[in-house]
Amino acid sequence: MRIDLISIFPEFFDVLDLSLIGKAQREELLTLHRHQLRDFSFDKHRSVDDTPTGGGAGMVMKPEPWALALEHVLAQRETPSAEPPVLIIPTPAGEVLTQRTAQQLAQAEHLVFAPGRFEGIDQRLMDWAPEHFQVRPMSIGDYVLNGGESAVVVMVEAITRLIPGVLGNPESLAEESHADGLLEYPVYTKPARWRGVDVPEILLSGDHAKIAAWRAKQQDLRTRKLRPDLWAKHVVAREQNLT
Ligand code: 6GU
Numbered sequence: 588m589r590i591d592l593i594s595i596f597p598e599f600f601d602v603l604d605l606s607l608i609g610k611a612q613r614e615e616l617l618t619l620h621r622h623q624l625r626d627f628s629f630d631k632h633r634s635v636d637d638t639p640t641g642g643g644a645g646m647v648m649k650p651e652p653w654a655l656a657l658e659h660v661l662a663q664r665e666t667p668s669a670e671p672p673v674l675i676i677p678t679p680a681g682e683v684l685t686q687r688t689a690q691q692l693a694q695a696e697h698l699v700f701a702p703g704r705f706e707g708i709d710q711r712l713m714d715w716a717p718e719h720f721q722v723r724p725m726s727i728g729d730y731v732l733n734g735g736e737s738a739v740v741v742m743v744e745a746i747t748r749l750i751p752g753v754l755g756n757p758e759s760l761a762e763e764s765h766a767d768g769l770l771e772y773p774v775y776t777k778p779a780r781w782r783g784v785d786v787p788e789i790l791l792s793g794d795h796a797k798i799a800a801w802r803a804k805q806q807d808l809r810t811r812k813l814r815p816d817l818w819a820k821h822v823v824a825r826e827q828n829l830t
Contacts, residue, residue, distance in 0.1 A: 588616070588617050588618075588693075588695065588696065588697070588698065588747070588750055589617075589618050589620070589696065589697045589698075590617065590618070590619050590620070590697075590698045590699075590700070590743060590747075591620045591621075591622065591660045591672075591697075591698075591699045591700070592619065592620070592621045592622065592700050592702075592739060592743075593622045593624055593653075593656045593657070593660070593699070593700065593701050593702075594621075594622075594623075594624060594702050594735075594736055594739075595623070595624045595625055595635060595704060596734070596736055597621035597622060597623050598621075599736040599737075599740070600619070600621055600736070600739070600740065600743075602740060603619060603740065603743060603744075604619075607748065607753060607754065608743070608744065608747055608748075608753075611747060611750065611752075611753045614752070616750055616752050616753055617747055617750065617753070619743075620660075620663075622656055622659070622660070624652055624653070624656055625652070626656075627651075627652040627653075627655035627656040627659065628649075628651075628652040634649070635648055635649055635652045636648050636649060636704075636705050637649055639706065643706075644706075645705055645706040646705040646706060647705060647706050647707060647708070647709055648703050648704070648705055648707065648708040648709060648712075649709060650708065650709040650711050650712035650715070653701065653708055653712045654712060654715060657674070657699070657701070657716070657719065657720070658719075660672070660699055661719055664697070669696060669697075670696070670721075671719060671720050671721055672695075672696075672697035672698065672699050672720055672721070673692065673695045673697065673698050673699070673720065673721045673723060674699045674701060674716055674719075674720035674721065674722045674723065675692075675698060675699065675700050675701070675723050675724075675725050675739075675742065676701050676702075676703070676708070676713075676716075676722065676723070676724045676725070676735075677700065677701075677702045677703070677724075677725060677726070677727075677735030677738040677739055677742070678703070678707065678724050678725070678726060678735065679726050679729075679730070679731050679732070680724065680726065681723070681724035681725040681726040682723065682724065682725055682726065683725075683726050683727070683728060683729070684725055684726070684727050684741075684742055684745060685765075686745075686765035686766065688725075689742075689745040689746050689749055690749055692723075692742075692746045693746050693747070693749035693750050698746070699720065700735075700739045700742070700743070701735075702734060702735025702736050702738065702739050703734070703735055704733070704734040704735075725738075725742065726738070727741050727742065748760075768817060768820060768821045768824065769806040769807065769809075769810045769817065769818075769821060770806060770809045770810045770813060770814060770817070771806065771809075772801075772802040772803075772805040772806045772809070773805055773809070775787070775790060779791060787801070789801050
């Protein structure tokens with residue numbers, strides 16, 4: 588997968604060189620390209636924002652630096668004939684990222700992230716972009732951040748860990764929270780008794796079928812208690828699968 592990150596703070600993405608995503612880059616499962624948006628602004632101050640037309644508070648990102656940066660990314664493509672890259676525009680007004688969406692985006696060849704600052708990007712850039720990209724305005728939850736960069740880090744991590752080969756043990760993907768719409772079961776390690784508390788006895792039984800059934804039950808109980816919203820969806824999906 589190729590990922591392009593365009594921002595006025597490209598160094599924000601240095602954290603993506605650490606840990607598993609850094610390793611995935613060194614193993615060439617993933618190539619990350621960072622771009623300074625100001626490199627595509629040619630006025631004296633390399634400005635990327637201006638006052639809102641019609642008045643109002645805050646500043647709006649100018650369309651031209653974004654268009655030039657995005658055209659630069661398009662020009663760098665090795666196979667321009669392939670399907671258009673997915674352009675993810677982080678915004679609290681976007682579709683909220685879920686595990687399902689992350690799984691879908693992990694199949695893409697080329698993702699481009701365009702995190703804006705200020706009040707957003709001029710609407711004409713939004714209207715231009717679908718001619719060249721599959722545009723996806725995306726949010727990471729119902730709260731407001733100062734800019735999209737931290738949301739991009741979250742999205743890149745959620746998506747790239749699902750690329751085959753990025754995780755050492757792909758089985759952990761099947762078992763983790765949200766993989767099947769439920770929360771993960773509780774986990775334990777040694778010692779069998781810690782500060783007077785024993786691990787559930789069944790986990791020491793060696794009976795794999797019973798352990799699996801116990802874990803499935805714990806997933807149900809936890810999800811019902813902590814995430815009734817997820818539980819309601821899960822019950823509906825299970826009923827649909829039965830009919
Ligand atoms: Cl993607 N951007 C900003 N600025 N705020 C957010 C967000 C994104 N997702 C949730 N809040």
